[in-house]
Amino acid sequence: MQRQPSSSGTQEDNEDSMFTQPSTSQVQRGLEKLTPAQVDQKTSEVIQYFLVKDQKKVPVRRADLVKHVVKDYRNIYPEIIKRAARTFEQVFGLKLVEIDPKNHTYILINNLEAADKPSPVECPANPKLGLLFVILGVTFMKGGVVRENVIWNTLKKLRVDSGEKHDEFGDVKRLVTEEFVRQRYLEYVRIPHTEPMEHEFRWGQRADMEVSKAKILEFMGQLHEQEPQSWTQLYREAQASSSSSNSSSSQR
Amino acid sequence: MRKSRRNEEAPRQNGSADFEASPVGLQDGHDDNDTGRRREIRSKYRDLINTVQQNREDMLSPSTDKLTEVLEEANKLFKDVRRAREAALDAQLLVVATDLGKEKASQLFSEGSAFDPTAFAEHLLSFMGLNRLEDGDGGPQNAGAADGYLPRDAWHRLSRRVECCFRTAPSFHYMMGSFHAEPPAPKQRTERQRKAPSKEAKRIMPTQLKKMEESHQEATEKEVERILGYLKTYHQDDPTSPISYYEFVVDPNSFARTVENIFHTSFLIRDGLARMYLDSDKLPCIAPVEEGDIEAASSSSRKQCIISISPKIWKELIDTFEIKDSIIQPPEPHNE
Numbered sequence: 001m002q003r004q005p006s007s008s009g010t011q012e013d014n015e016d017s018m019f020t021q022p023s024t025s026q027v028q029r030g031l032e033k034l035t036p037a038q039v040d041q042k043t044s045e046v047i048q049y050f051l052v053k054d055q056k057k058v059p060v061r062r063a064d065l066v067k068h069v070v071k072d073y074r075n076i077y078p079e080i081i082k083r084a085a086r087t088f089e090q091v092f093g094l095k096l097v098e099i100d101p102k103n104h105t106y107i108l109i110n111n112l113e114a115a116d117k118p119s120p121v122e123c124p125a126n127p128k129l130g131l132l133f134v135i136l137g138v139t140f141m142k143g144g145v146v147r148e149n150v151i152w153n154t155l156k157k158l159r160v161d162s163g164e165k166h167d168e169f170g171d172v173k174r175l176v177t178e179e180f181v182r183q184r185y186l187e188y189v190r191i192p193h194t195e196p197m198e199h200e201f202r203w204g205q206r207a208d209m210e211v212s213k214a215k216i217l218e219f220m221g222q223l224h225e226q227e228p229q230s231w232t233q234l235y236r237e238a239q240a241s242s243s244s245s246n247s248s249s250s251q252r
Numbered sequence: 253m254r255k256s257r258r259n260e261e262a263p264r265q266n267g268s269a270d271f272e273a274s275p276v277g278l279q280d281g282h283d284d285n286d287t288g289r290r291r292e293i294r295s296k297y298r299d300l301i302n303t304v305q306q307n308r309e310d311m312l313s314p315s316t317d318k319l320t321e322v323l324e325e326a327n328k329l330f331k332d333v334r335r336a337r338e339a340a341l342d343a344q345l346l347v348v349a350t351d352l353g354k355e356k357a358s359q360l361f362s363e364g365s366a367f368d369p370t371a372f373a374e375h376l377l378s379f380m381g382l383n384r385l386e387d388g389d390g391g392p393q394n395a396g397a398a399d400g401y402l403p404r405d406a407w408h409r410l411s412r413r414v415e416c417c418f419r420t421a422p423s424f425h426y427m428m429g430s431f432h433a434e435p436p437a438p439k440q441r442t443e444r445q446r447k448a449p450s451k452e453a454k455r456i457m458p459t460q461l462k463k464m465e466e467s468h469q470e471a472t473e474k475e476v477e478r479i480l481g482y483l484k485t486y487h488q489d490d491p492t493s494p495i496s497y498y499e500f501v502v503d504p505n506s507f508a509r510t511v512e513n514i515f516h517t518s519f520l521i522r523d524g525l526a527r528m529y530l531d532s533d534k535l536p537c538i539a540p541v542e543e544g545d546i547e548a549a550s551s552s553s554r555k556q557c558i559i560s561i562s563p564k565i566w567k568e569l570i571d572t573f574e575i576k577d578s579i580i581q582p583p584e585p586h587n588e
Contacts, residue, residue, distance in 0.1 A: 027577055051424035052424065054421055054423060054424065055423045055424065057420075057423075073575065094421045107420040107421075109419050109420065109421050110419040110420060110421050112419075113419075114415075114416045114418065114419050115416050124408065125408055125411035125412040125415055126411055127407035127410075127411050128411075128419065129411040129414060129415060130407045130408075130410035130411040130414060131407065133410065133411075133414040133417065134376070137372075138367075138369050138372065141367035141372075142367060142369075143358060145358065147355075150369055153369070154369040154370075154372065154373050157370065157373035157374075157377075158373055158376060158377065158380075159402055162559075168407050171559070191351070192351070193347055193348055193351050194305075194351075195305050202378070209419075210418055210419045210420055211416050211417055211418055211419075211421070212418075215416060215417040216417050217415075219414065219417065220372075223372065223375040223376065223379060224372070224375060232366070237368065
């Protein structure tokens, strides 16, 4: 089997653009030629691939999935994804979500509702979550977009200096502008016409799916000793987003 | 005629365009004043653009009207603009000012109560357990920590509290680690390359070393064979009577020998040459596997088990089973 070393995005983009979604009748015909055991096996492989890729929280691209796992079964791709999504829900309590319908990238999120209170069990939490919360929280409270200086200044007050190595987080700038962005928690976009170059932060596609605005607002209320409703517009937005995420279903 | 007048100005790349696009160019009857005036206008525009860019924070603050002032200034300047060159600068200023205006507008977003990141940071610090020192000498290592230092678990405390805001899928980890997406590259070529030098390397190594390695392996194999011999002999003496496993492996004179016997016996089990079973009293017994049965045994269900023994257990076995002699005689000393 020929194996080409994976290059930069171009080759994979080409492969993905060559991959056209098979029609329902094509899928049907494809299924007829395979045994149920074969389809199950391929579905399991896809599931395992996702689970391991999810360790780093980097989204999975359809092109990679087809190239590395699905391979010859690409003609029944929609059926495999459908079955994988079902298994994720029923067996693992996870939801397979396509966060980017244009570039066809998927992530896994927890299908179970987050607990209302922290778990009574003293299990260690990932400190990066706290950092992410600060950035997402400030961005949300400022209307969804915020200039990077606001974030860096806020972090500095919390003893996290983007210019220095932090005990807990190491290279903070790289963590925030590269890792969190790659994981799709944040978007770090250039502001045009700025001299010197400045960027703004927004919520990323993963954050839109995974993070509850209502819960963030609730914690903000506790910190500021205010009712969440006192931020009227934000409260409305938080309520709207939580109801829409409850009704959304995984695609394909 | 116009060309000679424009000699004082530095010739530009799109000088001709300027010439053609010049709006009301007929008005410059006063040539020298005009050139000076043009330069002045351009310089003022550049100043305005700089002001907007350098004082962004100031401009954005809702308490000042600086942006409006800049725009009013620009309006005045624009009245005197005659050439495309100045107009271009005006356009550039407009772009920069509009960006700023857009940002100012987005600042109006927060109706109700505003959100102040500084206050937020203060509340967070308290939540994370900031120890506020009274004297204010928190030490130079904390940047801006005039008032205290954060405990080591500060971020963990925060993370635990905000976990419930995230619907993150728990990560799945194999015990044996992860894999790469691509299959491993074929290895044949490197192996062939390695074989050539290794042959020579073996020649250089002293032959004595080679002999020693073999002798280690041989020793174990010899032992296992020897023990198999004992087992068979013992079994043949009385084929119907089961051999107690403990009686077989325990050497009442040496704990170390007992352990070695267990070790070597396990090879017999592994290779299917002997089998262990429980008798009616649920005590383990061992028996050699018949010649013809060896093949069949490999395909039948094989179980694994782990045996552990300590000096205390060893003594108990000797007492319980009243083991006086070892079935497996210790090997000759020079073999070890």
